[in-house]
Amino acid sequence: MPPALAVAALVKTYRGGLQALKGVDLRVDAGDFFALLGPNGAGKSTLIGIIASLVTKTSGQVRVFGHDLDQDPEAVKSCIGLVPQEFNFNLFLPAGEVVVNQAGYYGIPRREARVRAQRYLRQLDLWERRDTEMRRLSGGMKRRLMIARALVHEPRLLILDEPTAGVDIEIRRSMWAFLKDLNAQGTTIILTTHYLEEAESLCRNIAIINDGEIAERTSIAALLGRLHTETFVLNLKGRVTELPELGGFVLNHVDDCTLEVEMNREHTINGLFDALSRNGIEVLSLRNKQNRLERMFLDMVDQNHADAGGAP
Amino acid sequence: MTRGAGTWRRYRVTFATIFGKEFRRFTRIWVQTVLPSVITTTLYFLIFGELIGGRIGPMDGLPYLDFIVPGLVLMAVITNAYSNVVSSFYSSKFSRYVEELLVSPAPNWVILAGYVAGGVARGLTVGATVMLVAMLFTRIEIHSPAVTLLVLCMTAVLFSLGGFINAIYANSFDDISIVPTFVLTPLTYLGGVFYSIDLLPGFWQAVSLANPVLYMVNGFRYGLHGVTDIPLGWAFAIILAFIVGLTWFSLSLLRRGVGIKS
Numbered sequence: 001m002p003p004a005l006a007v008a009a010l011v012k013t014y015r016g017g018l019q020a021l022k023g024v025d026l027r028v029d030a031g032d033f034f035a036l037l038g039p040n041g042a043g044k045s046t047l048i049g050i051i052a053s054l055v056t057k058t059s060g061q062v063r064v065f066g067h068d069l070d071q072d073p074e075a076v077k078s079c080i081g082l083v084p085q086e087f088n089f090n091l092f093l094p095a096g097e098v099v100v101n102q103a104g105y106y107g108i109p110r111r112e113a114r115v116r117a118q119r120y121l122r123q124l125d126l127w128e129r130r131d132t133e134m135r136r137l138s139g140g141m142k143r144r145l146m147i148a149r150a151l152v153h154e155p156r157l158l159i160l161d162e163p164t165a166g167v168d169i170e171i172r173r174s175m176w177a178f179l180k181d182l183n184a185q186g187t188t189i190i191l192t193t194h195y196l197e198e199a200e201s202l203c204r205n206i207a208i209i210n211d212g213e214i215a216e217r218t219s220i221a222a223l224l225g226r227l228h229t230e231t232f233v234l235n236l237k238g239r240v241t242e243l244p245e246l247g248g249f250v251l252n253h254v255d256d257c258t259l260e261v262e263m264n265r266e267h268t269i270n271g272l273f274d275a276l277s278r279n280g281i282e283v284l285s286l287r288n289k290q291n292r293l294e295r296m297f298l299d300m301v302d303q304n305h306a307d308a309g310g311a312p
Numbered sequence: 313m314t315r316g317a318g319t320w321r322r323y324r325v326t327f328a329t330i331f332g333k334e335f336r337r338f339t340r341i342w343v344q345t346v347l348p349s350v351i352t353t354t355l356y357f358l359i360f361g362e363l364i365g366g367r368i369g370p371m372d373g374l375p376y377l378d379f380i381v382p383g384l385v386l387m388a389v390i391t392n393a394y395s396n397v398v399s400s401f402y403s404s405k406f407s408r409y410v411e412e413l414l415v416s417p418a419p420n421w422v423i424l425a426g427y428v429a430g431g432v433a434r435g436l437t438v439g440a441t442v443m444l445v446a447m448l449f450t451r452i453e454i455h456s457p458a459v460t461l462l463v464l465c466m467t468a469v470l471f472s473l474g475g476f477i478n479a480i481y482a483n484s485f486d487d488i489s490i491v492p493t494f495v496l497t498p499l500t501y502l503g504g505v506f507y508s509i510d511l512l513p514g515f516w517q518a519v520s521l522a523n524p525v526l527y528m529v530n531g532f533r534y535g536l537h538g539v540t541d542i543p544l545g546w547a548f549a550i551i552l553a554f555i556v557g558l559t560w561f562s563l564s565l566l567r568r569g570v571g572i573k574s
Binding site for chain 1: 321322323325326328329330332333403404407408409411412413414415416417418419569573574
């Protein structure tokens with residue numbers, strides 16, 4: 001099976017001279033759940049824009065499930081569903097009509113479009129709001145509606161650009177569950193996000209784009225395996241007002257009943273508890289602080305800046 | 313590359329979706345889209361036809377009220393066809409929901425056809441309503457229904473294309489009102505709506521012949537009354553040439569993504 005996405009030597013230079021992409025090569029296999037990460041202005045949205053035909057490329061090649069964007073743009077577009085970062089719908093239309101119209105743009109007859117719209121609006125808990133004008137929906141509802149709209153033509157590749165930005169935790173979790181289920185059913189998903197926890201929880205593979213180039217392309221597991229430190233959050237039984245000296249462990253005071261411990265890979269949890277016990281500190285519970293990928297990401301971006309001789 | 317029946321069926325659905333969306337848009341807000349032209353032209357009929365027209369006397373052998381009916385109907389068609397496309401397509405750019413179409417496999421010519429059909433529908437709806445109003449003031453016997461309908465449709469197509477191009481280039485809501493105010497209205501008023509160009513001195517007659525609206529008004533006047541300042545063949549040829557030119561230009565703009573892609 002051809003890859004879901006194969007990008008080769010992709011360059012985008014905007015009018016005015018800004019080079020947003022400097023020869024990007026990227027491959028995403030069919031069925032993958034793929035994260036595309038990068039700081040603001042790194043070129044993520046430009047890359048997605050080119051794949052989705054919203055931005056004109058300067059040079060290079062884009063193939064989606066074997067279809068070439070230049071040779072057969074209609075086939076490429078039929079394979080892709082896009083959930084953009086910014087809201088982009090007619091605010092005066094009812095939610096249901098937005099989804100039905102989108103199906104129509106893909107050539108799906110109106111009767112079938114209504115059936116599909118109902119299916120996806122129900123799955124995303126929006127069916128009761130089908131007659132509500134878009135401008136009256138909450139931010140979270142609008143985000144979910146953009147997912148329903150992107151799925152109504154049943155694309156093989158779903159691209160989500162910051163899909164959970166500004167969405168509360170409960171809705172974010174339900175969106176994650178929905179996307180995981182969709183991926184399990186065979187839809188390839190590419191996700192850009194600023195919530196690195198999101199990439200860690202959902203995705204199998206990852207590319208980090210920085211300054212218009214792919215800085216890293218690997219699996220999430222391999223990336224996390226390279227981490228040298230890990231941070232744990234400890235809930236304490238008593239109060240600790242002064243931090244004790246624990247050899248090899250870096251302690252941070254969150255509040256009198258909560259500490260953060262940063263530990264190297266050479267150290268063990270047993271060693272940590274021994275050291276805490278020696279200082280009379282009892283631990284009620286412990287959890288891993290979900291910042292591992294963030295740490296890795298920041299280290300990588302800093303390293304790139306240092307290599308380029310610039311300030312971080 | 314040949315296209316199968318499935319592809320054409322898909323194009324037909326896409327076209328129907330865009331047209332349906334446009335049709336529902338202008339009918340839903342009919343107070344803003346249909347009513348103003350009807351009120352304005354009713355006032356024209358009342359003032360220029362009933363009150364002043366009687367003192368002006370016949371024009372091209374027609375009572376003055378009958379003479380201005382074709383021009384006023386056509387003016388309503390031109391304004392509404394243009395306004396519908398320019399405001400709808402620019403709004404889709406402004407609120408970025410044009411992206412719904414750009415990411416879809418809809419070919420550029422289907423997108424253009426859908427928007428133009430929406431403009432034609434509004435132009436003809438308002439034109440027909442104005443014609444009904446005109447019938448309250450005078451008796452209209454259509455000389456050639458085929459010519460009448462053809463000129464109406466072609467004019468609506470032409471100005472829908474004009475509205476589309478304006479929307480592509482527009483960067484603000486001001487930009488979509490500049491052309492109607494400073495180009496469309498003068499062209500229409502000087503296009504023989506209220507007078508026969510025979511009344512103009514030779515130089516200004518020649519200048520008037522450069523105004524495409526003149527050919528449409530006269531073509532339509534022939535359809536209604538059998539009277540025209542311009543040979544009918546010329547009128548059709550000029551309108552058709554503009555339609556072909558503007559269609560080619562619109563598709564070229566869409567292909568290059570001018571104003572809609574970065």
